[in-house]
Amino acid sequence: MDRTSPVPLYFQLARQLEGAVENGTLPPGTLLGNEIELATRLGLSRPTVRQAIQTLVDKGLLVRRRGVGTQVVHSRVRRPLELSSLYDDLEAAGRRPATRVLTNRLEPATAPVAAALGVPEGSDVHYLERLRTAYGEPMAYLRNHLPAGLIDPDTERLETTGLYRMLRSAALTLHSARQSIGARAATAEEAALLDEREGAPLLTMERTTYDDTGRAVEYGSHLYRAARYSFELQLMVRP
Incomplete structure (x- = not known):
């Protein structure tokens, strides 16, 4: 993440995750964990991670599953x-x-x-x-x-x-x-x-x-x- 960039951190994260889904690094079925785990792992705030995930949920690339966390569905x-x-x-x-x-x-x-x-x-x-x-x-x-x-x-x-x-x-x-x-x-x-x-x-x-x-x-x-x-x-x- 480039914290000096004018591009918002949530957008940088969403773009990186989308790229990983599209190129197969994160194949369908991959569990990303919940927002707290992701935020801790990436050194980002929970709202930033939540917004990035929501961006990809809206695109149909990720899905939130109760009790499981965030999961990759399919790339476009x-x-x-x-x-x-x-x-x-x-x-x-x-x-x-x-x-x-x-x-x-x-x-x-x-x-x-x-x-x-x-x-x-x-x-x-x-x-x-x-x-x-x-x-x-x-x-x-x-x-x-x-x-x-x-x-x-x-x-x-x-x-x-x-x-x-x-x-x-x-x-x-x-x-x-x-x-x-x-x-x-x-x-x-x-x-x-x-x-x-x-x-x-x-x-x-x-x-x-x-x-x-x-x-x-x-x-x-x-x-x-x-x-x-x-x-x-x-x-x-x-x-």
């Missing part, structure tokens, strides 16, 4: 803004992804879905609802529409692999996507699925994916827990 998933699947990103980060299929059916395409997929309104499309978890904790609520006849989205297979892997295994070459990212408050139903409180902030992502022939092969509308995600992009200065 940092997803690049590129054509990749959540399943692959979680697996690459060693997060042990799992999927629960909530809905898998054929249904008539609504006007927005038909427009996204380039199919006639009212024609059959596959509709999928899935809950993606990591270490058994809900991470994202995924809703996808696919043109009928493209693949057979078998429920058992969907629970053991990612949708993009299934598309690629059907000899489809995923080429590009149009994507928009936003945020909104969780409804009661969404909050229950994602283990959040009603009204909690959620990240939203809508994506239409195209193959190398320009055909739309998937339209997704996804919800992510804001405390568990960040999207990364690289910006270039236009010459």
